[in-house]
Amino acid sequence: MNDINLLFRKRIGLNSNEPIKIKNISLILELTASAIPFENLCTLSGSLDELNEDSLADKILHRNEGGLCYDLNGILYLFLKENDLDVQLIRGSVYVPELKGFSPTGRTHAAIIMNDGGMRYLIDTGFGGNLPLRPVPLDGSEIMTPTGEFRVKKALSEFGDYFLEMKLKNKDTDWRTGYAFDSRDPVDNVSDLSEMKKIITEHPQSPFNKKPLLTRVNANGSMVLTETSFTRWKDGQVAKEEIDATQFKQLAKEHYNLDVK
Structure with missing residues (x-):
């Protein structure tokens, strides 16, 4: 149990x-x-x-x-x-x-x-x-x-x-x-x-069964990772970077503690 x-x-x-x-x-x-x-x-x-x-x-x-x-x-x-x-x-x-x-x-x-x-x-x-x-x-x-x-x-x-x-x-x-x-x-x-x-x-129109989406939120802002970009909001400022498949796996591990195959 x-x-x-x-x-x-x-x-x-x-x-x-x-x-x-x-x-x-x-x-x-x-x-x-x-x-x-x-x-x-x-x-x-x-x-x-x-x-x-x-x-x-x-x-x-x-x-x-x-x-x-x-x-x-x-x-x-x-x-x-x-x-x-x-x-x-x-x-x-x-x-x-x-x-x-x-x-x-x-x-x-x-x-x-x-x-x-x-x-x-x-x-x-x-x-x-x-x-x-x-x-x-x-x-x-x-x-x-x-x-x-x-x-x-x-x-x-x-x-x-x-x-x-x-x-x-x-x-x-x-x-x-x-x-x-x-x-x-x-x-x-x-x-x-x-x-x-x-x-x-x-469902064919489900927003979650097509491409990876990883999000974390804290009191200072949030971060969103997709297979092509990594976006961070912190204290009212936004920073977005384009990424590739290798970077996606690295960022998923670094910021979300997730192993992506």
């Missing part, structure tokens, strides 16, 4: 005695985003292994890989639940500006809702370079975070009853939609996210 609590703490560099409360969720989100990359290498391999506690622990806590939203929020959900927090997994649909609409893959974004002291919060460590790094209240409050401004708007859509909206630091001048999500239909078990994984792996 996997000790998700201790293994997750070790992976993100969190003290084994640190209590997990709403007041330090922001710290956990920062450490998680910095330590565990958002990446699609497993998706590119075509793996359709079922998502469950053992498979997530093996992938992220034993093999030290990253993953997509269902992997990252799946393992975070298990960790928070093991620490007796009132959390639920939820499904959402990502808004795609280039399409001027929501993803053709449907409700294939996984996130977490946490209940604490009569308040509800959206928690997400699997939204690529768009992470709030903070719990976002569902009451509509606008919050300022190291990565920008975020808020949750209550509004009905075909994908749920709320929208996450954001203004990313040094990138957005106006509020824009991140994704719609449904708080009324929680996911009962991480294994139920396997269907989401199958769609992302096989």
Whole structure:
């Protein structure tokens, strides 16, 4: 049996005695985003292994890989639940500006809702370079975070009853939609996210089953690695360099601790 609590703490560099409360969720989100990359290498391999506690622990806590939203929020959900927090997994649909609409893959974004002291919060460590790094209240409050401004708007859509909206630091001048999500239909078990994984792996319009994408976010900025470029945002400055296949493998190892075959 996997000790998700201790293994997750070790992976993100969190003290084994640190209590997990709403007041330090922001710290956990920062450490998680910095330590565990958002990446699609497993998706590119075509793996359709079922998502469950053992498979997530093996992938992220034993093999030290990253993953997509269902992997990252799946393992975070298990960790928070093991620490007796009132959390639920939820499904959402990502808004795609280039399409001027929501993803053709449907409700294939996984996130977490946490209940604490009569308040509800959206928690997400699997939204690529768009992470709030903070719990976002569902009451509509606008919050300022190291990565920008975020808020949750209550509004009905075909994908749920709320929208996450954001203004990313040094990138957005106006509020824009991140994704719609449904708080009324929680996911009962991480294994139920396997269907989401199958769609992302096989759907012809999935953005993650064609080319490698590796992302890491911290309080000072983010870095995005593709097979042709490496882009870094730090303290409002952006630096982009074109790379080749050899450099891609080197950078994946150096900055994401991932071995690319």
